[in-house]
Amino acid sequence: MIRRYGLEPGDYRRLYEAQGRCCAICRRATGKSRRLPVDHDHKTLLVRGLLCGPCNDMLGHARDDPQFFIRAITYLVNPPARAVLRPTVVTPVLAAVDTPDLGSAAILTGGD
Numbered sequence: 001m002i003r004r005y006g007l008e009p010g011d012y013r014r015l016y017e018a019q020g021r022c023c024a025i026c027r028r029a030t031g032k033s034r035r036l037p038v039d040h041d042h043k044t045l046l047v048r049g050l051l052c053g054p055c056n057d058m059l060g061h062a063r064d065d066p067q068f069f070i071r072a073i074t075y076l077v078n079p080p081a082r083a084v085l086r087p088t089v090v091t092p093v094l095a096a097v098d099t100p101d102l103g104s105a106a107i108l109t110g111g112d
């Protein structure tokens with residue numbers, strides 16, 4: 001693992017410390033129970049940093065396109081429904097579901 005992506009001995013630890021001992025994006029995953037994966041640029045193969053699995057997957061989903069995240073920020077700050085719909089609150093709905101392990105259980109689902 002140390003030599004993968006050209007990391008020298010100690011590089012992982014230095015990067016980990018520089019990132020504040022957590023995932024560079026969500027800052028929630030600490031890598032204490034499982035090391036944070038080394039993220040790299042798929043075009044240049046250069047190491048970018050340490051990310052948790054979900055954040056790494058998110059970059060994959062975004063295809064490393066910064067515009068993806070600008071659109072996401074715009075969406076969160078100014079949701080399109082705000083301009084189109086009257087204020088609508090999604091009411092949680094209590095639904096009964098059967099689960100193989102737990103039998104019947106009640107879960108909250110978003111209403112439509």
Ligand SMILES: [Zn+2]
Binds near residue numbers: 052053
């Ligand atoms: Zn993360």
